[in-house]
Structure formats: C-alpha cells, structure tokens
Amino acid sequence: MPSSTAHVATTRPSRYIKQLISHMDHKAAAELAGDGRGTITFGRGTCVLTPSGDHLDLIATAGDIEALSGVQDVVTRHLLRFATQEELSVDWTAPVAGDSMQIIDPVVSDYLLTHCTPADDLLQELVVKTREATGDASGMQISHDEGAFLTMLVRMVGARRAVEVGVFTGYSSICIARGLPEDGRLLACDVSDEWTSIARHYWERAGVADRIDLEIGPAIETLRALPAESSIDIAFIDADKVNYPLYYEEIVQRLRPGGLVVLDNVFLGGRVLDPAYQEEHHLAMRRLNDLIVNDDRVDSVMLPVRDGVTLARRR
Numbered sequence: 682m683p684s685s686t687a688h689v690a691t692t693r694p695s696r697y698i699k700q701l702i703s704h705m706d707h708k709a710a711a712e713l714a715g716d717g718r719g720t721i722t723f724g725r726g727t728c729v730l731t732p733s734g735d736h737l738d739l740i741a742t743a744g745d746i747e748a749l750s751g752v753q754d755v756v757t758r759h760l761l762r763f764a765t766q767e768e769l770s771v772d773w774t775a776p777v778a779g780d781s782m783q784i785i786d787p788v789v790s791d792y793l794l795t796h797c798t799p800a801d802d803l804l805q806e807l808v809v810k811t812r813e814a815t816g817d818a819s820g821m822q823i824s825h826d827e828g829a830f831l832t833m834l835v836r837m838v839g840a841r842r843a844v845e846v847g848v849f850t851g852y853s854s855i856c857i858a859r860g861l862p863e864d865g866r867l868l869a870c871d872v873s874d875e876w877t878s879i880a881r882h883y884w885e886r887a888g889v890a891d892r893i894d895l896e897i898g899p900a901i902e903t904l905r906a907l908p909a910e911s912s913i914d915i916a917f918i919d920a921d922k923v924n925y926p927l928y929y930e931e932i933v934q935r936l937r938p939g940g941l942v943v944l945d946n947v948f949l950g951g952r953v954l955d956p957a958y959q960e961e962h963h964l965a966m967r968r969l970n971d972l973i974v975n976d977d978r979v980d981s982v983m984l985p986v987r988d989g990v991t992l993a994r995r996r
C-alpha cells in the first residue's frame with residue numbers, strides 16, 4: 682500500500698487544514714484533532730495533515746498508485762485554491778511501500794552511531810565473529826547504539842532482575858548484564874544451542890557470565906514457568922515476532938511498578954505501517970502496538986531507534 686509525503690512551506694498551516702477539513706466534510710470523512718492534526722478519509726485512501734511552525738506536512742496513503750495519485754491531486758488542488766495570499770508549492774515524494782520505507786536517514790544513522798558511548802573491543806569482536814559464524818542471520822544482532830541504550834535503561838531503572846527474550850550470539854545480553862549490579866540476574870531465553878554457545882563464550886570474556894541464567898527452549902514456556910509475583914525490573918523482547926503479544930503479556934504481569942519492557946523491531950522494517958502486509962507476524966505486531974497504547978497498566982513511548990523500539994513502563 683503506497684504512501685507519499687509532501688512538506689509544504691507556509692505561514693498558515695493550521696488555517697489551510699481547517700479550511701480543507703471543513704470543505705471536505707461533505708465529501709469524505711474529515712476530522713480535526715485538538716492538536717490541529719487533520720485526517721481526511723476518502724473512499725480509496727487517506728491524507729493526514731499536520732501543522733508545524735512554518736510548514737504543513739502531508740501524508741497520503743492509498744491502496745494502489747492510481748488511488749494515491751487521486752488523493753494527492755484532490756488535496757493539492759484544494760490547497761492551491763485556498764492559498765490566495767501566498768504561492769504554495771506542493772511537491773509529493775515518489776510513492777513508497779512498507780518494505781522500502783527508510784526509517785532513519787543513513788546520514789543520521791551514521792551520526793547516531795558515532796555519537797554514543799563507543800562499543801569496546803570485545804563487543805566489536807563479537808560483531809565480527811557473529812558475521813563470520815552466522816552469515817545473513819547476523820543482521821539480527823542489535824546495533825551498537827541500541828546496545829548502549831539498553832545498558833543506560835538498565836542503569837536508569839536501577840534493575841537487579843532482568844529478562845531477555847532472544848539472545849542470539851549475546852550482544853544485547855552483554856549490554857543488559859553490564860548495566861546490572863554484581864548481584865543482579867539476567868534470565869536469557871533462546872531456542873538455539875548453536876548461537877548461544879557463541880554468547881556463552883563472550884559472556885565469560887565480558888565477565889558477566891555469573892549474572893546470566895540461560896534457558897534453552899521456547900521462551901513462552903520459560904516465562905510461564907516464572908513465579909507470578911512482580912519481580913522483573915526490565916525485560917528486552919527481541920525474538921520471534923509472531924509471539925510478541927504472548928511475551929508481552931507474560932512479562933507485563935510480572936513487572937514491578939516502575940519496571941520497563943523494551944520491545945525491538947516494532948516497525949518490522951516499515952511493514953507494520955503498511956496494511957498491505959498481512960502475514961501472521963505483521964498482524965501480531967500491529968495488534969500489539971495498538972494494544973500497548975491502550976493498556977492502562979503501562980505508560981508507553983515508541984521510538985524511531987533502528988527498526989523501532991517501544992518502552993512500556995508499568996504504572
């Protein structure tokens with residue numbers, strides 16, 4: 682399902698949105714939110730309009746290219762007609778589908794990587810080892826900035842009891858374990874003996890092996906076997922996406938007040954934003970993202986860190 686955006690320079694963004702919403706109200710479902718954001722739902726697509734200081738951001742989405750161009754055309758024509766006191770330029774980007782959405786600009790990405798605490802030699806060696814040992818699967822490893830973020834979160838929460846779902850070769854476990862105090866514990870869940878044997882070797886070398894309890898087996902069984910009490914301070918979910926809703930539920934019940942669950946890959950490379958993607962894991966992630974925002978047990982925030990990271994904090 683393609684989408685396209687336009688960034689329109691103007692001194693009166695809110696005014697145009699109001700005009701468009703009130704004009705469209707008779708022809709389409711048009712809604713103006715309290716923060717000035719407008720949504721117009723046409724038969725074959727939608728347009729979201731967001732005002733900002735000196736510009737108006739437009740997002741058009743539709744079922745196919747032809748319908749998308751129809752939405753763009755209607756919105757552009759009306760905006761140009763309303764702009765009697767200035768000359769607007771409405772330049773839409775080329776259509777992008779969910780699988781080719783660029784979540785972080787590569788220039789920004791590089792800047793982020795070079796502006797957080799650097800990875801030490803051991804983590805850098807683990808990256809190389811993982812690439813050599815696992816080939817294409819090495820793309821599953823979290824990035825260095827995300828690792829630094831995890832260590833920081835563990836420390837900020839003051840965590841002693843942590844859970845990780847999805848160990849792979851151990852990069853994120855090292856980052857979590859390093860944030861724990863010496864008597865802290867990390868329960869690390871994975872199904873792979875092969876990949877976690879690399880993790881075990883690097884945990885030893887990082888000096889954190891004595892804080893980590895590795896459980897090999899389906900993570901849902903490991904989580905369900907945990908005591909029901911609220912004993913988890915922080916949990917990181919980064920395993921099979923289809924089971925995220927189950928992992929979230931088992932963990933959130935056991936989080937202590939103020940405890941944090943961190944979920945990785947909540948954008949699924951952009952596919953979660955594109956309703957054309959209907960495989961089981963797309964549906965599961967979309968459902969979970971919607972559930973968390975309405976879950977009154979937690980406060981949550983979704984961050985554009987790499988492939989999307991959600992933080993949900995137990996109230």
Ligand SMILES: C[S@@+](CC[C@H](N)C(=O)[O-])C[C@H]1O[C@@H](n2cnc3c(N)ncnc32)[C@H](O)[C@@H]1O
Pocket residue numbers: 821822823846847848849850851852853854870871872873876898899900901919920921924
């Ligand atoms: C994305 S990788 C984890 C990457 C890791 N966090 C890191 O920083 O390198 C996903 C891991 O989840 C594991 N996994 C897949 N299905 C699982 C399941 N049902 N239960 C437990 N682990 C599972 C895989 O074996 C794989 O190691």
